[in-house]
Structure formats: C-alpha cells, structure tokens
Ligand SMILES: Nc1ncnc2c1ncn2[C@@H]1O[C@H](COP(=O)(O)OP(=O)(O)OP(=O)(O)O)[C@@H](O)[C@H]1O
C-alpha cells in the first residue's frame with residue numbers, strides 16, 4: 001500500500017499483516033507517517049495505491065468494531081460539552097443531543113474503567129491533558145471494539161497515567177481478545193507490552209517481535225544516527 | 237401602552253412582520269450554533285454581501301428585460317448567485333492552501349463590487365429594488381410573497397438541521413473522529429454552506445444585509461456562554477433570537493425606530509448580560 005499527497009510519498013509500499021488479538025506498537029521518528037498509517041486503518045484517509053483490510057473488510061466498513069484515540073486533541077475547547085457526552089458519542093457514532101439512561105450508565109461504566117468517573121459531568125474545557133486522555137480512552141472502550149487504535153496516547157500524560165494506560169489496554173485485551181494498535185515514542189512500553197512492533201519511516205524498517213524489530217540495526221535505519229544525541233530517547 | 241401593543245397586532249403588516257421575524261429567528265438561531273462553533277462568523281457576513289451582488293444582478297436583469305413573472309423577482313437570481321459563491325468559497329478552501337477567511341474575503345469584495353456596478357447600470361426611475369431596504373432591512377414591509385419565501389426557508393432549515401444534527405455536531409466537534417465513524421464530513425460541510433446561503437439570501441429581506449451576520453452570531457454566542465451542551469445552546473439561541481425579535485419589533489413600532497437596529501441592539505444587550513453572568517470568577 002502506498003500513500004501520496006501531491007508529490008510527496010508519505011507511505012511507500014507498505015506490506016504487512018497482523019493477526020487478531022495482538023498488541024502492535026508503531027514507532028518511528030516525527031513525520032515517519034505513523035499517524036497517516038493509522039488514519040488509513042480507520043478509513044479516514046485512503047491509500048493512493050494498493051489495498052487494506054481491517055477485521056476482514058475495507059477500513060471504515062464496520063466503523064463501530066474499531067475505536068480511535070486520536071493524537072492531537074484538535075477539538076475546539078469552547079465546544080459546549082461534558083465528558084460524559086463525549087463518551088456517549090463513542091457509543092452512538094453521532095453527537096448526542098440528549099443521553100438516555102442506558103447510554104449514561106454504559107458511559108459511566110467506561111469512565112469508571114479508566115478511573116475517571118468523577119469527571120463525568122465536568123465541562124471538557126475544564127479537563128487537564130491527562131483527564132482528557134482518559135475520557136477519550138473511555139470513549140473508545142465504551143463501544144466494546146474489536147480493534148483499538150491509539151495515536152500517541154501517552155503524550156502529555158504523567159508516568160503513572162502511562163503505566164495505567166498500558167495495563168488498562170492489556171486488561172481490556174485479556175477480557176475481549178481485541179487487537180490493539182498503538183503509536184508510541186516510548187520504546188520501553190513497546191518492548192514490554194507489545195506482541196509486535198512496527199518500526200516505520202515512510203516505509204517498513206522493521207516488523208515483528210519486539211526484540212527483532214527493536215534491534216539496534218532497525219533503530220539506526222529508522223532514526224538515523226543512534227548513540228549521541230538520541231541516546232536518552234532510546235535508553236527508555 | 238398595552239392597548240397600543242394589541243392595536244399593532246390588528247395590522248396585517250405587523251402580523252407579517254412578527255411571523256417573518258420569528259421564522260427568521262428560528263432559522264438563524266439553529267444555523268448560528270454551527271456558524272459560531274465552527275468559527276464561520278465571517279462566512280455569514282461574506283454570504284450576506286454576496287447576496288447583495290446577487291440581488292443587484294436580479295434587479296438589473298428585471299430592469300433591462302422589463303421581464304414579467306419569475307425574472308421580476310430578484311430573489312430568483314440572488315439565490316443561485318449566493319449559492320454559487322458559497323460553493324466557490326468551499327471549493328477554494330478545499331483545493332488550495334487558503335483558509336476560508338481568505339476565500340470569503342475575496343468573494344465578499346468581488347460580490348460587493350459587482351453589486352455596486354449592477355445597481356449603477358439600472359435606470360434611476362426603474363425601482364425594482366430599494367437599496368436602503370436591502371442594506372438595512374424592512375421587516376415591517378414584508379409582503380405576503382416574502383412571507384412565503386421565509387416560511388419555506390425556515391421549514392427547510394429546521395428539517396435539514398434536525399435530520400443531520402447528530403452528524404453535523406459530531407463533525408463540528410472533531411472532523412477526524414466523525415470521519416472514523418463514517419460521517420461524510422466534506423459533504424456535510426458543503427451542505428451547511430449551501431444552507432447558510434439560502435438562509436442569508438431569504439432573511440436579508442427581514443434584517444437587511446448589514447445586520448444579518450448579527451442575527452446569525454449574537455444569539456448563538458450568547459447561548460454558548462450559558463450552555464453546557466450543544467442541544468442547550470441550540471434551544472437557547474432560538475429562544476434568544478425569538479425573544480429579541482418580538483421585543484425589538486414592538487419597541488420599533490412604539491418608539492418609531494428602525495426595527496432591524498432595535499432587534500440587533502437588544503441582542504447585543506442580551507449578549508452583554510450573558511457575558512457578565514458567565515464571567516469566570
Ligand atoms: N494532508 C497532508 N498533505 C501533505 N503532507 C502531509 C499531509 N498530512 C501529513 N503530511 C506529511 O506526511 C508526513 C507524515 O506525517 P504523519 O503525521 O503521519 O507523521 P507521524 O509519524 O505521525 O509524525 P509525529 O511523530 O510527529 O506524529 C509528514 O512529513 C507530513 O508533513
């Protein structure tokens with residue numbers, strides 16, 4: 001599969017497949033095309049060449065079976081809404097005018113799962129970065145997805161929250177046999193939590209079990225020079 | 237005073253003004269919520285001025301052809317003209333690196349320039365169009381035909397926005413999230429632009445082109461200050477629009493001041509109150 005925007009080749013000839021119930025970590029430098037790949041998996045963008053199948057169908061075909069936690073929370077902070085309304089939108093696949101008692105109950109359950117039930121009626125404008133991240137996670141889990149796609153969910157979240165996040169995902173996976181695809185800059189998390197790692201830099205640099213994909217060789221090819229300037233980053 | 241108010245209601249022209257104003261307030265209030273939340277305040281302004289170009293062209297055609305029937309009604313030229321401008325703005329924004337503000341600014345200026353040119357070509361004694369009314373509104377002069385147009389426009393707005401509300405609100409909140417759930421955000425946005433064009437052209441007769449943007453923005457912005465959900469904001473925007481229209485209209489009748497100005501100033505007062513109430517401690 002290849003993705004072009006104008007003259008720029010964003011993703012070049014990507015070929016790979018992932019079994020269900022796996023935990024895939026996608027790593028790569030800034031601008032490597034990680035978010036672009038994720039958007040294709042979700043049917044937000046479409047490859048210029050080649051084809052993609054997700055859960056056995058074209059991406060976006062069964063939108064409700066997949067859930068998305070986006071990278072940048074680009075929504076307008078002045079949007080009048082409370083956390084629970086955002087969670088219900090994940091269940092309903094539309095913005096709720098009013099929420100039914102049942103929707104509210106399920107949304108509260110999801111918020112409790114991520115330790116954010118106390119935020120339910122808080123306006124979005126008054127949530128911190130980490131609180132917002134949890135709300136988005138609850139929004140994703142509330143629909144009981146078979147595939148969870150997260151784009152750098154740990155950005156702006158403290159260490160404990162990141163730790164919780166990875167455990168939450170693992171717990172959800174144990175319970176439901178769901179597939180998790182997570183873009184991350186955290187190599188330690190990729191090593192410990194993922195069953196598969198994709199090292200991406202416009203094309204596939206490494207793909208497979210964490211030890212193999214995260215070899216020095218692959219990282220050097222993806223990030224260029226590993227050692228001096230980037231050593232702190234890689235040592236994670 | 238109460239007697240005078242009831243007296244006003246006896247007049248057919250006042251009844252039409254009231255009904256026309258109410259319908260306009262409902263349509264602009266519902267639409268205004270999306271205009272405000274999507275940061276499209278300038279679009280309302282731009283389309284209003286585009287409708288000026290369209291109405292002027294309509295008047296010119298009516299005058300030159302001394303046409304009867306459909307061409308005698310500038311609205312039928314202004315409507316496609318403004319729709320075309322709305323589509324062009326959306327297209328330029330999508331296909332170039334320009335923001336909608338820039339695209340709107342260009343079409344805004346071109347439309348006004350064309351409008352002035354068209355008006356200058358109309359022989360002075362051929363009064364199909366009253367520029368003063370066009371610019372400043374003439375709610376008390378709304379005729380039975382205009383009232384029909386306004387009613388159709390309002391019904392259409394309520395129907396379209398009710399049918400698409402959940403998806404439109406979702407896309408307004410976050411386009412990508414909505415897209416990941418299968419919402420066709422581009423199509424919805426084009427639809428919203430076209431709907432805005434229709435609302436703007438038709439309600440220009442009530443409040444006038446210059447004050448139209450106020451109708452689209454101030455009730456929704458006041459409602460935004462007091463709401464914790466988009467539904468609440470929508471309901472409040474409509475209520476504010478309706479209330480200020482009714483009060484403004486009676487005020488203008490009693491005090492003999494221009495109705496459009498009275499209504500918009502009331503809306504501004506309401507906005508100030510909302511801003512004070514919602515002020516952060
Ligand atoms: N709509 C677009 N048009 C043109 N180029 C784009 C577009 N979207 C992204 N790009 C380019 O595609 C490349 C990959 O972007 P992408 O957002 O997928 O990177 P990323 O790996 O997610 O980076 P980061 O780690 O910073 O999030 C970048 O060079 C970016 O400039």
Ligand SMILES: [Mg+2]
Nearest residue numbers: 034035071151
């Ligand atoms: Mg990214």
